[in-house]
Structure formats: C-alpha cells, structure tokens
Amino acid sequence: MEVVYTSNLDITGERILGSALEPCYLWFVLEFCESGDLNNYVLSRQLDQVIYASFLLQLTNAIVFLHKNHVVHRDLKPENILITEKSGVPVLKVADFGLSKVCATLTKKEEKINVNLNNFWLSSPCGSDFYMAPEVWEGKYTAKADIFSLGIIIWAMLERITFLDAERKREVLGAYVLQGTEARPIGKLMLENPKLELCIPHNPRTFMSQGVKQLLKDMLASNQKHRLDAFQLLNRVNKVIYGTSWPAKMDCFTFSGDSDTSYEDDNKKHSLGCLCKWLHMQQDKYDLNQRLLISTTILEIVSVSNKGLEGPPPIGNLF
Structure with a gap:
C-alpha cells in the first residue's frame, strides 16, 4: 500500500493508494467538534463580551484566510460554523464547502502578485435565504457576498436575533425584516429596495456602540461597491475591539x-x-x-x- 501526502497552504491531507484491482473508496476524516454549531452554542448559554469579541475576530480571520486563497464560501450561516473547546477556549471552524467557489488558481510566480478577488464575478444564486446578499438574489456577485452573510450572522449573534425555521421547526440565529407577521430576508428586500434603512440595533433597548453599529452597516451595505472587503473588515474589527x-x-x-x-x-x-x-x-x-x-x-x-x-x-x- 502506498501513502501519498498532499499539502496546499495550511490545508494538509493524505491519499492512500491500494492495489489497482481493489475497489476505490473515498473517505473524508474530519475533526469532531463536540460543542456543536454556532446556533446551538449561542442560544444554549449566556456569553460574555470577551467571547463575543473572540468570535468576531475568529470569523473575520476565517474569511480573510479564505479570500486570501481565492475561495468564496457562498453559504455562510450559523449551522456551518462548528465549535470545539478542546483547547480550553471555544474555537470556531467554518465548515460545509459544498457551494464554495475557487475563483483563481495561480502559479507560484503569479502568487507574488496581489490578485483582487472582488474582480471575479459569480452568477449562480446559491446559499441560504436569510444570509444571502442582494446581488446573490440577482445573480451577479463577488466575494463580498460572504461579508454580507457574515454581517447577518454577527448582528444576530450579538443581539440573539432568531427566526423560526419552518422546515425543521427550530429557532435559528439570523437578522431579518418583519413585514406584518412574516420574517423577510434582508438581502431580498434590499434587492427590491436598495435604499432600505436597517434598524441597528434590532431591539431599541439594546445598547450598542457606534463603532459596532457602523461596522454592521458597512458589512450589510446594499451596494457591494460600498461594502467592506475581507481585509478592510479585519482592520475595522481590530479597531472596534482594540x-x-x-x-x-x-x-x-x-x-x-x-x-x-x-x-x-x-x-x-x-x-x-x-x-x-x-x-x-x-x-x-x-x-x-x-x-x-x-x-x-x-x-x-x-x-x-x-x-x-x-x-x-x-x-x-x-x-
């Protein structure tokens, strides 16, 4: 049996080759995240400001890593963010890359040149309704769609905003706009009305600093040209926290x-x-x-x- 190790950036794996006469099976061995997903974690306990700030930093750094390596996730939501506490602190893991897109495969020579991921246009509307950016609904978007999804997640996490997932009959973290008795996806409404003003914070009795309010608004800008990219976001998050x-x-x-x-x-x-x-x-x-x-x-x-x-x-x- 031959074992072949493969490595790409910080992502490592192992390929095991058996006899050519043997049937071929593909196995993925993944880390077990014993603390569940972000949705269950946030809604099942009271979290302090240090944990919220840590989550904000971890999620931002995760998106920076993906975009730096030309990967657009396209389905960011609380259920696709897993948590492990083996190290003594909650560590977030972005998961489920079934809808992700690699926008540029570069040679080593080209890697030295800064490639702007936001110049790559995508057209397949995909994702989960409540986390989709307005341009994704329209079918013409860039990596900044991930920033919009992250903005929805962070806003919902900080205020514990939930809606009822009708299919699975469970409470789910996610910001939305209430029209009558119906919770509507923010991205879809922004496509219909680009001048839609978001009420941040969602609950008028919630105190939120001006820095965080503006951060969320800039992440959720209806026009992707005015939205932060991943690297601008990291800079802003560091300023808000530190x-x-x-x-x-x-x-x-x-x-x-x-x-x-x-x-x-x-x-x-x-x-x-x-x-x-x-x-x-x-x-x-x-x-x-x-x-x-x-x-x-x-x-x-x-x-x-x-x-x-x-x-x-x-x-x-x-x-």
Missing part, C-alpha cells in the same frame, strides 16, 4: 515591588497597552490554539484595563 490609539513605547513597564502591584494609572494604562500590542504582534509565531489563547488574553486585559481607567476602549462597547 482601539485606535494605543501607546507605541515598549519601555514604559513601571511596577512597584510591593505585593499589591500599585502603580500610577498612566503607567498601568501604558503597560497594559504595550503588553497587548506585544502579544498581538507575537501571534504569527504560534499555532491556531495558541493564537486563540493569546487573543483571549488580550481581550481580557483590554476589558480589565478599562475598569476606571482611560485607555483602549473596553470590549463592553460591543453593547
């Missing part, structure tokens, strides 16, 4: 020797900010689980550092 004006000096760690670790607020603010920045810069040196632990640590530091201090905006600003 803030825009962190200290740059790395020589400002000033701690006293006493057990209470008492120090001036300015030094504390600068030290925590620099520590967060340093951790963020180190992430590329570690594997996925280690990076997630680092990200969670950063989020917790930012959250703690804002209790009574002026500095990077707290994670609580999501709401």
Whole structure:
C-alpha cells in the first residue's frame, strides 16, 4: 500500500493508494467538534463580551484566510460554523464547502502578485435565504457576498436575533425584516429596495456602540461597491475591539515591588497597552490554539484595563 501526502497552504491531507484491482473508496476524516454549531452554542448559554469579541475576530480571520486563497464560501450561516473547546477556549471552524467557489488558481510566480478577488464575478444564486446578499438574489456577485452573510450572522449573534425555521421547526440565529407577521430576508428586500434603512440595533433597548453599529452597516451595505472587503473588515474589527490609539513605547513597564502591584494609572494604562500590542504582534509565531489563547488574553486585559481607567476602549462597547 502506498501513502501519498498532499499539502496546499495550511490545508494538509493524505491519499492512500491500494492495489489497482481493489475497489476505490473515498473517505473524508474530519475533526469532531463536540460543542456543536454556532446556533446551538449561542442560544444554549449566556456569553460574555470577551467571547463575543473572540468570535468576531475568529470569523473575520476565517474569511480573510479564505479570500486570501481565492475561495468564496457562498453559504455562510450559523449551522456551518462548528465549535470545539478542546483547547480550553471555544474555537470556531467554518465548515460545509459544498457551494464554495475557487475563483483563481495561480502559479507560484503569479502568487507574488496581489490578485483582487472582488474582480471575479459569480452568477449562480446559491446559499441560504436569510444570509444571502442582494446581488446573490440577482445573480451577479463577488466575494463580498460572504461579508454580507457574515454581517447577518454577527448582528444576530450579538443581539440573539432568531427566526423560526419552518422546515425543521427550530429557532435559528439570523437578522431579518418583519413585514406584518412574516420574517423577510434582508438581502431580498434590499434587492427590491436598495435604499432600505436597517434598524441597528434590532431591539431599541439594546445598547450598542457606534463603532459596532457602523461596522454592521458597512458589512450589510446594499451596494457591494460600498461594502467592506475581507481585509478592510479585519482592520475595522481590530479597531472596534482594540482601539485606535494605543501607546507605541515598549519601555514604559513601571511596577512597584510591593505585593499589591500599585502603580500610577498612566503607567498601568501604558503597560497594559504595550503588553497587548506585544502579544498581538507575537501571534504569527504560534499555532491556531495558541493564537486563540493569546487573543483571549488580550481581550481580557483590554476589558480589565478599562475598569476606571482611560485607555483602549473596553470590549463592553460591543453593547
């Protein structure tokens, strides 16, 4: 028996070749995600701001990875986002690539050239109704359709917005527009009325920071030309969570020797900010689980550092 290992980017696999006379079977061995999908996970427990921020970062980075490698998912929804907690923190896994599309296969020489995925036009309307961008309904769209789907998911996750899936008779995370007693897909209504104004937050009593409101609106722009691409989205998400004006000096760690670790607020603010920045810069040196632990640590530091201090905006600003 011959074993052939195949590798492409960070995706690795194994091909086992037997005798030519033996019947050929194709087996896919996938990781078991014991915590279920995003829909069940969010609706079955109370999540804090650090977890929401971590999910926002993980999902954004997942889409950046796909688009960087010229893959458009085309069916992003909570049921296609699986979760495992084997590392001690919830790790999201984007799944089900049955409708995905590879938009460019490049030679090694061409890989050095930046290819704009948003210049590749797709025409097959596919996906799940409540998460489909208006241009997908029309049949002329780009990778930015994934950003729209992600916007619907994130909005629904942050506010726990659900609708009833009539086919399976279950509650499902997803933002929508209510017309009478009927929940209508936002993308379909935007196709009918491109000037449709979204009420964010969905619940008037929900507090949501201006940064998050504008982020969602820019992800859900009816005109794909005005919608964020994956790389712009990552930049915006980092600004929403980590803030825009962190200290740059790395020589400002000033701690006293006493057990209470008492120090001036300015030094504390600068030290925590620099520590967060340093951790963020180190992430590329570690594997996925280690990076997630680092990200969670950063989020917790930012959250703690804002209790009574002026500095990077707290994670609580999501709401």
